[in-house]
Each structure stands twice: as C-alpha cells, then as structure tokens.
Amino acid sequence: MNPSLHLSQFDYELPPELIAQTPASQRAGSRLLHLDARGALHDRNFIDLPGLLRPGDLLVFNDTRVIKARLAGRKESGGKVEVLVERITRADTALAHVRASKSPKPGSRLVLAEQFTVDVRGRQGELFELVFPSSVLELLERHGATPLPPYIEHAAGRQDDERYQTVYAREPGAVAAPTAGLHFDQAMLDRLAAQGVARAFVTLHVGAGTFQPVRTENLSEHVMHAERYSVPPATIELLRATRAAGGRVVAVGTTSVRALESAARQAPGPGPLEGDTRLFITPGYEFSWVDALITNFHLPQSTLLMLVSALAGMEPIRRAYAHAVQSRYRFFSYGDAMFIEKPEQ
Template identity: 60%
Template structure:
C-alpha cells in the first residue's frame, strides 16, 4: 500500500480546537468488527457497558513537558525549538526553526524571566534533530519549566492557555517526557474511571514518551521506505502479569491509545506475553501486521496519510476504518487531539493459533 491510500477529505471546521466541556463528554463511535454491522454513535460514558468485567484497560502515564522554546542567536536572529528528547541533565535533542540553523559550536540564547540568559551550544545532528548542550542556566528540565511552553499540535491554532495546561494532560500523567499527549486518555475522568472499576475491569499503566515525530508527515509514498521516529517506552512487571492473567481468564487487552498499542506490540515476545523493562521502538504498523497483545483499542480520529491512521487500519481493517471515517465526517464528529473517540476491535486473531 502507499501513503496516498490513506487520504480522506476532512472539512477544516471538524478539527477540534478546544476540548469537550468535560473529559468524558466526547462522542464515541463503536466501530465493532462485522463490516455489515451498523456503526454505533455513542458517548464515552457508554464505554463501561461495551467492555467485559474480565478485560484489562491500559493507559499511558507519560506527562507532556513544556517543550517549546523561543530563543535568539547572538546576532539577534529568532530561533524556535521543540525539544524532542531530554538527554540527561544538560543535553537534549530538538527540532530547530531558524532562518539559518546553527552550526556545530554555535550558540542559542534564551532570555529567562529573572533576567538571566541560558545558553545552548550546538553539538551536532541526529537525523533531523539537533543535539544541544545547556552550558548555563541550570538543567534542561529547569529551563523548560522556566521558559518552555506547552507544545500544542500544529493544527490547533490558538496559543496554549490555562485550560490547555490542564486538559492536554491525562489524569494518569505522571512521568515527564512527552512532547505530545496520548490523546485517547484525555477522555477519561474520575467518574468514568470509577464506573470502569466498579464494573470489575482492571486498570494498569505503561510509559511511552510521545515524540514530535508523531506529527511529522511522511516524506515517501511507498510505505516500505518510511522510517519511524524512535520513542522510549517502559513496561512495568505488574502490567506484564496483568496481561497474562487477563488472557488466562478469557478477558481482552484494551489499549487506550495508539501509543499504548505500539509499546505493547514492541515489547511482545509471544502472543499475550510482553517483556518487562525499558526499550526504544521504531515499530511501524501497517495493514498486514498481526497483533500479538492488543484485542481492543480506544483511539481518536487521526490525520490523513498519517502513520497512526495506518496503525488503526491494520488493527480494525482498512475498509472498515474508512467506512468509519466517512461516517464520522458525515455525522460531524470532532477530529484529532481534542476530538472524539472510537472503539475498535481487532480484525484478525493475535496469532494464527488463536
């Protein structure tokens, strides 16, 4: 398949610019499995009734950091940076926007609110990212906390405000490191989580620090030529045990978001078994991929021609997904990070023996 196979027409006014009035107030499209079955227009509050008490619900506990920085060259030219990854206390990888990007040894200055100036020194390149060292101004995380801004997605047109500071984080956000939110988790509030627990579902977390590459357009049309951006993840022992127990009890593994799905599939060593510990993934999931861990998926609506749209097409079936997207456009669902959600069921067994 080619990138152009994943294009669709989306009226711009359906791109959500603000979150729903309350987290669980979004709409939920139950896509189901049977291609002949009608799509169900529901609400997020209907989700507990769609899941089995034996199911396991998995969230991403990454926290979005204030990763957007604005600086200047010593000559006065403006520089914008988006920190992709923090490398220890004083180094980072970042995207840089400037009239002329700094050369190795060049510096970027950031004016701090207290009048001090933080200095970043360019070390070199790592693919499309710039390796920078903070030579003054404290640690990288202190710099971000002091001078950074929340990195809202490029299709959200307003500047980040106090509402975004709260609503562009999930209730599970605990481990700083992401530059984009795991947006499927934004739909869950305390009341909905309590209803899920009362129904008997087990809830666990993993960590995948979402990188800015999630918004980068593919530059090739042939999917086999695309190289995914790297993202860090961690699978805790409790989660690995919960997955094994869920499968043994006849329950299903429900991933809340494509970030959770990618982490689980990257850590899979066999159907229903994941390796505990930290890792880095460049896994690119396209139609034809056989899922080994995830049975159901809660996810938002994704950008045309994006790797995330390819992932959900692999999960629920290409034709079924595009039927669902056409339906969502016709029914005026809200799209992308602050938009509505879908509930998907895996189109094929996780393994030929299942």
C-alpha cells in the same frame, strides 16, 4: 510489510472546520464512535464506555507526561529561533528541533526565553544536541510552553496546560499527548474499576515525529521515527493473567499499542521491557496483545491511520471515517473518540 500498500490508500477528505481547536467542556463529554467486532458502527458518547467493557477486561494506559517543550529565543549572534525539545538525554542535555532562518552551528549559543543560554554541541540528523545550564525539566517547566499540535491554531494557554495532559500522567518526557487518554476523568476511572475492569500502565514518550507526514508513496520505504518506551513487569503479569482468564486487552491510544507490541518482540527478562521503537504497524500485521482500542481520529495518510486500519481492516476504517465526517464528529487531538474491536475471526 505488504509491498502493495501505498500512501494514497489512506487518504480521506476532511473539512477543516471538523478539526477540533479546543477540548470538550468536560473530559468525558466527547462523542464515541463504536466500530464493533462485526464491522457495524454505533454512535455513542464517551460516557457510555463502561457499557462496552466487561469485568475482567484490562485497560492499558500510557502514563507519559507532556513537558513544556517549546521555547522561543534568539541566537546569541542575533536572529530568532524556536526550540522544540524532542528528548531529554541527561539531566542537562536534550535533543531538539531548532527552527531558524539559518541553522545554528556547533559551538554557537542560543538565548532562550530571555532567561538562560544553551550551547549547541552538535547535530544528530534533524535534531540539535543542546547543553542547558541546569536541569532541562526544571527550566522547561519555568520558561517553556505546552507544545500543541501544528493543526491547533491558538497559542498554548492555561486551559491547554491542564487539558493537553491526562489525569494519570506521571512520567515526564512527551512532546505530544497520548490523546485517547484525554477523555478519561477520575470519575470514569473509578466507575470502570468498580465494575471489575482492571488497568495497567506502559510509558511511551510521544515525539514530534508523530505529526511528520509520510513522504513515500510505497509504504515499505517509510522509516518510522524512534520513540522511547517501557513496559513494567507488573503490566506483563496483568496482560498474561487477563488472557488466561479470557478477558480482553484494550489499549488506550495508539501509543499504548506501539509500546505493547514492541515489548512483545523482546525476550522477557527480570526487569521492564524497554528501548527505542520504530515499529510501523500496517494492514497485515499480526497483533500479539491488543484485542481492542480506544483512540481519537487520525490525520489523512498518517502512520496512526494505518495502525487502526491494521487492527480493524482497511474497509471498515474507511466506512467509519466517512461516517464520522458525515456525522460531524470532531477530529484529532482535542476531538472525539473511537472504540474499535478487533474483527471476529
């Protein structure tokens, strides 16, 4: 990593009213800011995306599914707690964030949703290992709430259960949505397929760490949170075929980028390329697979803003974000989108 990179280089002023609190009325109804390969900016709508893609391009989607990971409860001894499941480790165990006035001790019990009790087995860093009385997934689906990001101010409702989930989600395990994919409806997917744009899937289970602030000014001292990913053999074959035919690999979301670029650092084998990734992509990074990116607008000083700056360049991203603020684009998970092309060499 470039040792001269500092956190303050990735700051920008964002009026709070530009943080989208609800999704657009239609999935494909958002605006789209196009940063082209020459560094020029174009104001478009997401419905215009097919015109920016070519036959032979490959869209790579993250098919993770957001689980209802948030549970309210209390200690068996009294005192309120809020549990956010970060990762399901086995059918009946999970690692979770637990907010309470006093942290629960190993051996204690929590009563969740006034419906069932979990045992606190121990801690792994900031996370608590919890043992559930039966399937974690089934209990969350029945009693949990969709874990909206901290900057969305309303409690999750029925609309969020549908719209904070991509239409192609199939692998449960995320506690935050891969939000670039929220703009795609089935009609858009069908339209792209009809014009010869291929699609492939990776899985990266987005963790709550995606919202954690970077706490070191010198970025070389930052340690990324771990997220589980898998890239199947069929996707690897499509990536190679696309490149061989001269097509572009277009990642849908920063999570797809991290999965693809993490897999590129693994020795190929007969099965999927998978594991935990702590890949931290900052300016100066050499991309192995990604030629273009569809993404939302990211928080100031966030690792995701650093990732898009690595792809497009720091100065073009500064210009793009200044333009987006001036033009009143909607920001973050429920906001508008960008289409970023890697700069011409």
